[in-house]
Amino acid sequence: MIQTSLPRRGFLTIGSMVAAGTLAAPAVLRAQTVPPTRTLADTMAGDSRFSRFLDLITRAGMVEDFRSAQPMTVFAPIDAAFQGAPANLLQQLTGSGSQSGGSQESVDRQRLAALINYHIVPGAFRSTELTGAERRLTTRNGSDIALAMANGAVTLRNPSPGQQTAGFGSAGMNVAAQPARVVAADIVASNGVIHGIDQVIWP
Template sequence: MIQTRMMRRGFLTIGTMAAAGTIAAPALLRAQTVPPTRTLADTMAADPRFARFLDLISRAALVEEFRSAQPMTVFAPTDAAFFGAPANLLQQLTGTGGSQDQVDRQRLAALINYHVVPGAFRASELMGNDRRLRTRNGADISINGTTEGVLVRNPAPAQQIAGFGAAGANLNAQPARVVAADIVASNGVIHAVDQLMWP
C-alpha cells in the first residue's frame, strides 16, 4: 500500500514536470524536428559557395522564384564550378562582355532552370542508374546515384526541345558531381555540384 502510494506520487511528479516543460527533449532530437526557415534563395545567399550562381539568378530576375513556396531541388554549381565554364558564353548571357551591356534573360533563365527540378529530392531518392528527371526549363537531366556519389549530366546536348540551342553542344564532356548533398531549405533541397550543366 505504501509502495503503491509512492509510485503514484512519483508518476504525478513526473507528469507535473512534463506539463511544466521542465523535461525537455534531447538537443539532437529538437534540432531534427525544427523545420528550416530559410528559403532556397536565402540559403544560397548565406552560403559563400553559391555566390556566382546566385549572381546569375539575380541577373535573370529569378530570385523570387527561389523564394516561392513550391518545393524544388536545385543542383547549384559552386563558385569553383565556374572556372571550367566558357567565359565568353557567360559574358554573353550576363551582358558583361563586349559593347552590349544587356542580360540575355531568356537564355540565362534557361541555363538556371536547367539546374532546377520540381519537387524536393534528397540524395537517397536519387539512387539508381540513368534516372531521368524533367527540369524547370522542360529539358531532361540524367542522374546516376551510387554509394560512391551522385552524377548529373545532360543526356542529349543540343537535342532537347527545351534546350539552350547549339551553344550547349559538347559543353558537358564530364558529368557534374554532387559535392555536398541535402542542404535543406524551407521550400526545397540544394545539392552542390562541381560543374555548370548546359541544356
C-alpha cells in the first residue's frame, strides 16, 4: 500500500502543477492580446508628443473624425516636426498671429482639413506592412504620398510637388527637400494606427 500510494501522490502533485500551468498560460496570452479601447483622438490626447497636431485637428473641427469606427492610419507629426514648418503658413491656416491665439472664425478650415487629411490613409497599416519597395498610397486628402525605406526607417514624401493640390492650394511650394521619417511606429488605437513622423508633409 505504501509503495502504490506514494507514486500516486507524486503524480497528483505533478499533475496539479501541469494543470495550473496550462490554466495560467491562456490568461497571460489573453492579457497580452486585449485590443486597445482608446480611439485615435484619445490616444493622441494622452501622448504629449502629438499636442501640436491635435491642436490643428481641434481647430479644424475634426476630433470626431478620429473617434469614428472607420480604421485609419495616421502619420502624425510630433511636436518637434513643427519647428521646421513654415510659421506664416501655419498662422494663416489657424487664423492666428501665434500658434496659441486666433479665433475659430478666422481658421481656414478647408485648407487645414486638407493638410490634416494628407496625413491620413484609410485602413490600419502596421509598420511591417509599409516596408519594402517604394509605394504610393492615396490619402484622405485625395493626393498620394510615397513611402520608402531609408536607413531602416519608413520615409514619406510628396511624390508630385506642384501637381496635386487636393484642396490645399500650395501646389507643393512647401515640400521639404528631405522626406519625413517615421520616428514612433505602431501606436495602436481602437480604430487605427498612429506613426509619429519628424516633419509635416505638405500636399
